Amino acid sequence: MNASQTLVALWTLVLKEIKRFTRIWPQTLLPPSITMAMYFIIFGNLIGSRIGSMDGFTYMDFIVPGLIMMSVITNSYSNVASSFFSNKFQRSIEEMMVSPMPNWVILAGFILGGMARGLGVGLIVTLVSLFFTRLTVEHPLLTVLVVVLTSALFSIGGFINALLANKFDDISIVPTFILTPLTYLGGVFYSISMLPDVWQGVSMLNPILYMVNVFRYGFLGVSDIPVGWALTAVLGFILVLFWVALSMLARGKGIRS
Amino acid sequence: MAEPALSIRGLTKQYGNGFQALKGIDLDVQQGDFFALLGPNGAGKSTTLGVVCSLVQKSQGKVSIFGIDIDKDFAKAKYQLGVVPQEFNFNQFEKVHDIVLAQAGYYGMTRREAIPRAKQLLTDLGLWDKRDGSARMLSGGMKRRLMIARALMHRPKLLILDEPTAGVDIELRRSMWEYMRRINRDEGTTIILTTHYLEEAESLCRNIAIINHGEIVRNTSVRELLTELSRETFLLDLAAPVSDAPVIDGFDIQRVEASQLSLVVHRGQRLNDVFDALTDQGLQVVSMRNHANRLEEMFVSMVDGSQNKIDQPSDNKQEARV
Secondary structure (H helix, E strand, O other), rough: OOHHHHHHHHHHHHHHHHHHHHOOHHOOHHHHHHHHHHHHHHHHHHHHHOOOEEEEEHHHHHHHHHHHHHHHHHHHHHHHHHHHHHHHOOOOHHHOOOOOOOHHHHHOOOOOOHHHHHHHHHHHHHHHHHOOOOOOOOOOHHHHHHHHHHHHHHHHHHHHHHHHHOOOHHHHHHHHHHHHHHHHOOOOOOOOOHHOOOHHHHHHHOHHHHHHHHHHHHHHHHOOOOOOHHHHHHHHHHHHHHHHHHHHHHHHHOOOO | OOOOOEEEEEEEEEEEEOOEEEEEEEEOOOOOEEEEOOOOOOOOOOOHHHHHHOOOOOOOOEEEEEOOOOHHHHHHHHHHHEEEEEEEOOOOOOEEEHHHHHHHHOOOOOHHHHHHHHHHHHHHHOOHOOOOOOHHHHHHHHHHHHHHHHOOOOOOHHHHHEEOOOOHHHHHHHHHHHHHHHHHHOOOOOOEEEEEEHHHHHHOOOEEEEOOOOOOEEEEEEHHHHHHOOOOEEEEEEOOOOOOOOOOOOOEEEEEEEEEEEEEEEOOHHHHHHHHHHHHOOOEEEEEEEEHHHHHHHHOOOOHHOOOOEEOOOOOOOOOOO
């Protein structure tokens, strides 16, 4: 394929993915908006007013970046995992496999589709948060950069999960038993400075902590961890997982006999 | 001489469980041919075609499509190839129009090129008025035609049809045959067909390969194959019932029903002799037909008895399934 044909193929796949999740918006876009509105009302307003300040900010201001990031992570991941597995299940993945599209285009198409949903939901949640607080963004470029990288990282994760999955149950195991606990323990609702030293050390092993903190730094200008180090780690994870996913795709893992 | 549309040399496939699906297949399909690949279930037909269209990874061997080695430039080879699989493999929740346009996009066709092409194909295949409907709302026959339209979007020079008319009613099957004949004749598209309907292979295809236990057991023209047919079995419907089968020297005649006989005619024997003898015995034949498709008789003689799972629809003996 020449460059323009490759772009057409990539755009076709991305557009198809965007059409898919917008067609089923009551399942994909509406629930996170409602869930996050509940978080803002209950944790931010009702309970948050009794908690007081966190790192010098109101509790509502403190949790908004974390909740936006949580939406981006879960939606990026689940979009690619469910869409790619659904393609495997219905065998419509064969449409792509018999075509001359390079593997990296297939991978990039699904990742960009996952990012479109993850970032779209992130934007919706951000707009919902404006009903509850007045957002300020200290470092806009950094904020955008970290949310885009995080969305890409978890989209790749969802892709690998779908490649390895043999049944629909297999694509809910990781979000339920790994992603959600790591997100809740990743400093969305609290600063790790509140934890005893031992648990602060344990928390540092949680990659989501870094993403949430850098994102929060973008909004509020405060972070529990060094920003540059966190960005480098996220970028490194993206490169490694992209390579892993591409290798699996080339070997036909889960899709070729 | 032009490169074959498909050339396969020494193709083997061993699955992870140790099953050897292909045992060194050699096969050539010439450009412009209408070619049948036949074999019993599990013989290796779909595995062979799966390797050609990249859905199955080969163990060893070489495959070239119009002279392009798939190990060297599979992407270029894939441009020449259109695939209609046996199972429905599109997203059932997408619109018909979106499915064909997306496939064109995967081949790098812009929407400006793809939209008129989709209109032409969907119209030709009787799906244009269904274009805005979800694919899951289509009937089985329409879904098969949708897969043909999708496979033709990028104007492939080689079309692979894996049992394209399975489960399709007779009227629709014949209209699909006519469409396939037309693209083969008018557009020069090389077609490789696998089918369980031997009547289909005999009616459509010029050349044929029979695969069994992962090996090509025969590769010749349909005409050549049929000349080798040493015997044919006919069913004769009589004007009046008989209690026993008549005895005629040199012919094997069995009573099937009260008014029906089966007659085996070997090469060199004449049907006139049978009719003369039956007339002499006072028996009138009102109609006659082949007990099985001629190709099926040939096929049965070629593959192992244990593999000859002939699944014949009871209401139409011509449509023997292999």
